[in-house]
Amino acid sequence: MERKIALLMDQENLDSLFDAAHRKRLTRLGNVVTVTKPGALTPERSAALIEGADIAVTSWGCPPLDQAILEQAPGLRLIMHAAGTVKRIVTPEVVNRGIRVSSANTALGQRVAETALGLTIVSLKNIWQLARDTREGEWGRNRPKVKELYGITVGVIGAGQSGGYYIELMRRFQVRLLVCDPALTEEQIREMGAVKTDLEQLMRESDVVSVHAPAIPATDKMINGPLLQQMKDDAILINTARGSLIDEEALVAELGKGRLWACLDVTNPEPPAPDHPFRTLPNVTLIPHIAGVVTNGLRSLGEFTVTELEAFSEGRPLNGTVQLARLDTLA
Known part of the structure; x- marks a missing residue:
């Protein structure tokens, strides 16, 4: 059965993070589902996107992955956060289910x-x-x-x-x-x-x-x-x-x-x-909070994300693994 990869992000983030080359590489890893309409990514839209997914790719604007969302994807194995801190999306339910989490914070x-x-x-x-x-x-x-x-x-x-x-x-x-x-x-x-x-x-x-x-x-x-x-x-x-x-x-x-x-x-x-x-x-x-990634720099997060998913698919170590036990002390 083909792996399902749900990109839980709005259209603006999707376009900012992933260029055509990134998207082509993603399609080689599985069936990629994304938003099809503009607007904020609500919990309801997230639940619909993640249904049956093996991998969820999150970013800014994604709601917390609570029980109502995660129960739509009982086989979810990895949450790859195409942004920095995962504190806004990781819930106790993520930890309880033993789902691996990686972040482009590197x-x-x-x-x-x-x-x-x-x-x-x-x-x-x-x-x-x-x-x-x-x-x-x-x-x-x-x-x-x-x-x-x-x-x-x-x-x-x-x-x-x-x-x-x-x-x-x-x-x-x-x-x-x-x-x-x-x-x-x-x-x-x-x-x-x-x-x-x-x-x-x-x-x-x-x-x-x-x-x-x-x-x-x-x-x-x-x-x-x-x-x-x-x-x-x-x-x-x-x-x-x-x-x-x-x-x-x-x-x-x-x-x-x-x-x-x-x-x-x-x-x-x-x-x-x-x-x-x-x-x-x-x-x-x-200066107005631009030390991280802006404009073309956002593509570096897309690149890191795709590379991380390729490593996961091939059973190689992940470079952005988040130690969830230390979440309270992480940025």
Whole structure:
């Protein structure tokens, strides 16, 4: 009997994630069913699509896979999430049924890390200030503030998918790497080419701090006023994780002193209020949550998804397997 693959996503996500080549590869793996009408993917539409499926491919906008949906596919063996976190779709029923879950968070994390690297370089080079000076008729006034990605200390908070790849990218430069991640041992971090440290030391000694930790209750406002006050003068704080990880009121107070530079891809809430200081402080680079995947980058998630399904079909290990027992601590 031919394997059934249900793509549980609306037409917009379907078109954004999978190009013609991806879809051709999918059809070689089984009978692929997709939405045929525009509109949001409701639980009812999901239940109809998943009926009798062996594999479900989910993405943004997919409702939680609860009992009412899953009972339509008693033979479901794999949920492949063509997006990042699976927390919005995985229910206790998924765990109880022993369904394997994989996620394209690996590919998404790489895009986040690449953005963090770009922000690291242009911030150290003081590109933001120099570009503003040049537009205003100055030439090189702040050139002495330029730094290279060499001989400095870079602190990484969270060494999961995006943080781990950021560390890998940083190893191409001659820098000292500090990592704070309670889920990893000293030996594991040493093997990554970095030094395990606590948050206080990392904040105190780093020239650049890049935040990659998950948004869970334990990390809410973990970067608080006292820690921000310990940062070096002219240090750079980059947040491509979640806005909730930083005490934003404390950050505004510290930025108001002119000591630090912040690159914020995420805030809490998003977007910040029109009159929020992040929009006007001269030492803030504020961008609209684009560190992950947008436009053509979405195809990388489609590529990862299809490759993962091919591996599953051939009995090979999956690269995006989600450890459901650790779901509460994952991003």
